[in-house]
Amino acid sequence: MTEATPLLEVTDLVKHYAVRGGVLRRRVGTVHAVDGVSFTVGVGETLGMVGESGCGKSTVARAILRLVEPTSGSIQLNGLDITHLGKADLREHRRSMQIIFQDPFASLNPRMTAGDIVGEPLSVHGLA
Ligand SMILES: Nc1ncnc2c1ncn2[C@@H]1O[C@H](COP(=O)(O)OP(=O)(O)OP(=O)(O)O)[C@@H](O)[C@H]1O
Ligand SMILES: [Mg+2]
Secondary structure (H helix, E strand, C coil): CCCCCCCEEEEEEEEEEEEEECCCCEEEEEEEEEEEEEEEECCCCCCCCCCCCCCCHHHHHHHHCCCCCCCEEEEEECCEECCCCCHHHHHHHHCCCCCCCCCHHHHCCCCCCHHHHHHHHHHHCCCC
């Protein structure tokens, strides 16, 4: 690999979930789902993450895509810090990142035609 900008650079990523309880839904505790994760992925590289159930793999993925808001840390995509991008700016970058779910029966809506499934993201991003 050359000294090019990494495709993805995650630095000190932290995600804590509040645990709420009682009738007033007060914060009664904190789940430290992800606590200080850093890694880089270069162009053409693949990164695998392995760990026991509940260790935070999915939370890392969701936080990178900003599907959950990171508690702290930073995410750089192609050299651009996307950690604090607003919704409109983020939409542009969502085109270059996505989760691919393993189970096609859960991922593809059986009530939609194949054409609609392929067409929806093109329409959302105003591409066609
Ligand atoms: N929305 C949430 N609110 C509170 N706690 C959560 C939430 N989502 C995940 N967690 C907790 O965060 C921790 C990490 O969960 P996560 O789903 O990231 O684990 P995982 O490594 O993907 O597990 P698996 O291998 O089972 O998919 C777990 O303790 C989980 O219970
Ligand atoms: Mg998971």
